[in-house]
Amino acid sequence: MLAETIVTHVLTRQARPYFRLKPVKESVLFKPDRHGKYLLYIHIPFCENICTYCSFFKVKYSKGQAVSYFKALKKELSLIKKLGFSFDDLYIGGGTPTVLPEALFSLLDFIRSLWALKQVSVETIPHHLTGDNLKRLKECGVNRLSVGVQTFNKGFLDRFNRWMNKSDMEEVKIKIKGACGIFDTLNVDMIFNFQNQTLSMLDAEINILKELPLDQITYYPLMYNGNLLKFTPRGYSRREKRLYRYITEKLSPEYSMTTPWNFSRNHHGMIDEYIITHDEYVGIGAGSFSYFNGHFFTHTFSIDDYIKRVNESVIPLAGYGFFNKKARIKYDLLIRLFSGMLDKTEMKRKYGRFFLLYIWKELLFLLLLRTITIRGGRIYSAARGNYLFLLLMRHFFSFVNYFRELSKKLSH
Ligand SMILES: C[S@@+](CC[C@H](N)C(=O)[O-])C[C@H]1O[C@@H](n2cnc3c(N)ncnc32)[C@H](O)[C@@H]1O
Numbered sequence: 001m002l003a004e005t006i007v008t009h010v011l012t013r014q015a016r017p018y019f020r021l022k023p024v025k026e027s028v029l030f031k032p033d034r035h036g037k038y039l040l041y042i043h044i045p046f047c048e049n050i051c052t053y054c055s056f057f058k059v060k061y062s063k064g065q066a067v068s069y070f071k072a073l074k075k076e077l078s079l080i081k082k083l084g085f086s087f088d089d090l091y092i093g094g095g096t097p098t099v100l101p102e103a104l105f106s107l108l109d110f111i112r113s114l115w116a117l118k119q120v121s122v123e124t125i126p127h128h129l130t131g132d133n134l135k136r137l138k139e140c141g142v143n144r145l146s147v148g149v150q151t152f153n154k155g156f157l158d159r160f161n162r163w164m165n166k167s168d169m170e171e172v173k174i175k176i177k178g179a180c181g182i183f184d185t186l187n188v189d190m191i192f193n194f195q196n197q198t199l200s201m202l203d204a205e206i207n208i209l210k211e212l213p214l215d216q217i218t219y220y221p222l223m224y225n226g227n228l229l230k231f232t233p234r235g236y237s238r239r240e241k242r243l244y245r246y247i248t249e250k251l252s253p254e255y256s257m258t259t260p261w262n263f264s265r266n267h268h269g270m271i272d273e274y275i276i277t278h279d280e281y282v283g284i285g286a287g288s289f290s291y292f293n294g295h296f297f298t299h300t301f302s303i304d305d306y307i308k309r310v311n312e313s314v315i316p317l318a319g320y321g322f323f324n325k326k327a328r329i330k331y332d333l334l335i336r337l338f339s340g341m342l343d344k345t346e347m348k349r350k351y352g353r354f355f356l357l358y359i360w361k362e363l364l365f366l367l368l369l370r371t372i373t374i375r376g377g378r379i380y381s382a383a384r385g386n387y388l389f390l391l392l393m394r395h396f397f398s399f400v401n402y403f404r405e406l407s408k409k410l411s412h
Pocket of ligand 1: 047053054055056094095096123124125147148149150189190191220221222223224229
């Protein structure tokens with residue numbers, strides 16, 4: 001536990017200076033730097049219900065605003081097409097992308113008319129898993145559907161003001177079962193480490209999950225840096241470690257670990273964290289992030305400002321920042337370790353022969369802790385490091401939240 005605390009403390013201190021955002025009015029830097037393809041991320045910031053734990057950017061759904069928003073998204077897509085961006089993978093996240101299903105289907109058709117997509121992943125919630133929606137999502141080329149279940153425990157659903165699936169857990173299970181086998185990957189998002197969550201409560205949830213024919217399960221530790229959950233309660237870390245170990249043991253060997261928080265039975269490439277599977281991504285929509293060519297950008301966090309500026313043919317950015325070579329290499333190291341492997345040849349191609357000079361201290365430390373192993377030109381995360389990497393992921397998300405706060409300040 002001590003080693004883990006030290007590593008996360010040192011790494012977060014090192015990362016802090018890079019997380020600065022400068023205001024940006026024009027989109028001079030927002031253009032493709034190469035002929036390659038990026039991942040396209042689209043943010044849909046609407047939810048019918050606001051859950052108190054959620055740290056993502058969202059507002060309460062209103063039909064009028066959502067209709068204008070979806071229209072503006074099409075306009076922004078045309079703008080970035082004109083700038084020369086090209087995409088083969090698409091991730092639509094939120095919020096709840098399926099709040100206005102017809103608008104989503106029309107958006108998907110529109111994107112397909114602009115680019116030939118290979119993989120499309122969409123987030124949704126259990127009560128949107130209707131026969132009609134599933135059929136249309138499939139027809140629109142969605143091959144990965146990620147369903148936010150979070151918990152099957154009614155007490156926790158109550159505590160977090162999550163009403164949608166509280167009424168009938170049997171119904172939720174039936175809905176999820178009905179969605180299995182349609183897409184290449186059906187994922188469910190779960191959260192663990194609720195206050196007072198015991199091993200037997202967790203055990204009951206995993207038993208339910210194991211009865212369902214899922215392809216993937218994402219288990220996030222409850223993060224206390226979002227909207228309303230500001231304070232980390234006592235006993236949080238110890239319980240987190242214990243429950244996490246239980247999850248990894250109980251899901252194995254049926255499910256294998258794709259990242260420390262993602263477990264797959266049937267792995268087809270995409271996971272909830274598109275930033276792990278894609279080096280560079282372009283985000284569009286209010287509250288989205290982009291990272292490419294060493295720069296990161298955030299879009300405005302005001303939905304009205306977003307619609308207004310897109311209609312003036314402007315990419316509605318809020319801020320941008322720059323990662324120098326050292327920061328880029330460290331960022332890459334972290335992301336590679338999350339996904340389990342860092343290939344030295346690939347790193348040399350990207351950063352030159354001497355890239356190890358930038359990260360030898362981190363690697364040595366991780367080696368001493370026996371959290372990584374080196375074999376045949378590759379660096380692998382070791383099973384012993386799983387919990388440490390989960391912690392690093394949690395800290396990484398804290399930075400993302402910090403970023404959201406900075407961007408909100410820069411938005412109108
Ligand atoms: C963008 S959210 C999608 C939420 C979706 N609208 C729903 O209601 O299920 C993506 C995932 O982030 C996770 N998440 C959000 N806030 C979290 C927090 N505070 N701690 C841990 N995981 C969180 C949830 O598992 C959620 O499914």
